[in-house]
Amino acid sequence: MPVSTNQLSVNPLASNATCTDDNTSNPAKTVDISHILAFLGCKTPKKWLDAAVKNLPIIIQDHANCEKKAGGTAMNLIFRYQNAEHDELQRKLAQLIREEMLHYEQVLQIMTERGQPWQYLSAGRYAGGMLKHKRTYEPEAMIDVLIIGAYIEARSCERFAALSQVIDDEKLARYYRYLLKSESRHYEDYLYLAQSLATESIDERVAFFRGVENELILTPDGELRFHSGIPNWI
Ligand SMILES: [Fe+2]
Numbered sequence: 132m133p134v135s136t137n138q139l140s141v142n143p144l145a146s147n148a149t150c151t152d153d154n155t156s157n158p159a160k161t162v163d164i165s166h167i168l169a170f171l172g173c174k175t176p177k178k179w180l181d182a183a184v185k186n187l188p189i190i191i192q193d194h195a196n197c198e199k200k201a202g203g204t205a206m207n208l209i210f211r212y213q214n215a216e217h218d219e220l221q222r223k224l225a226q227l228i229r230e231e232m233l234h235y236e237q238v239l240q241i242m243t244e245r246g247q248p249w250q251y252l253s254a255g256r257y258a259g260g261m262l263k264h265k266r267t268y269e270p271e272a273m274i275d276v277l278i279i280g281a282y283i284e285a286r287s288c289e290r291f292a293a294l295s296q297v298i299d300d301e302k303l304a305r306y307y308r309y310l311l312k313s314e315s316r317h318y319e320d321y322l323y324l325a326q327s328l329a330t331e332s333i334d335e336r337v338a339f340f341r342g343v344e345n346e347l348i349l350t351p352d353g354e355l356r357f358h359s360g361i362p363n364w365i
């Protein structure tokens with residue numbers, strides 16, 4: 132699915148921006164993420180949302196880090212699987228990298244506008260908690276990384292939607308709603324690539340990672356990050 136030029140040229144941070152290609156005034160009500168929720172199998176717990184609202188600068192900084200890491204991970208895949216057999220992967224990931232870098236730039240702009248200085252944040256347990264189950268032989272290793280990528284993108288989408296409903300900063304909420312479209316496409320692209328590169332159904336592997344992912348989201352976590360579990364300090 133090609134990215135529209137519109138999507139890249141629109142400035143969602145402008146005060147009059149509507150953040151969607153279809154120019155609607157309330158994108159939250161127009162984006163249906165039920166397929167994302169069905170894929171994920173569980174919603175973000177309220178306790179995480181409460182902690183996120185109270186610690187928005189951490190969430191914003193970690194979001195910036197996530198955009199950068201998403202671009203970096205996709206770039207690693209592009210270098211690792213560069214041959215004619217992976218032409219579609221190359222093209223889809225090149226588009227994804229372009230979009231993640233745009234998001235990174237936009238989040239940095241949000242931080243500047245909010246007067247929020249850049250701060251170092253260690254990586255949370257989420258991505259590593261899934262990657263430790265990655266198989267070590269090909270093409271299974273690649274398929275697992277793509278499935279994990281699908282979960283990270285899908286969870287991001289679900290959390291942007293949830294955050295946009297509860298934060299006071301309407302401009303930031305609008306930006307989170309704007310992100311839903313591309314992050315949901317990233318999830319679909321990763322899942323599509325995983326299946327297209329496999330010779331058998333990946334359903335069982337997807338279900339396995341759903342269990343791992345849900346445990347990371349629904350168990351106590353000592354750190355607050357964009358993809359962290361249930362805060363154990365409140
Ligand atoms: Fe992104």
Ligand SMILES: [Fe+2]
Nearest residue numbers: 201284314317
């Ligand atoms: Fe993404």
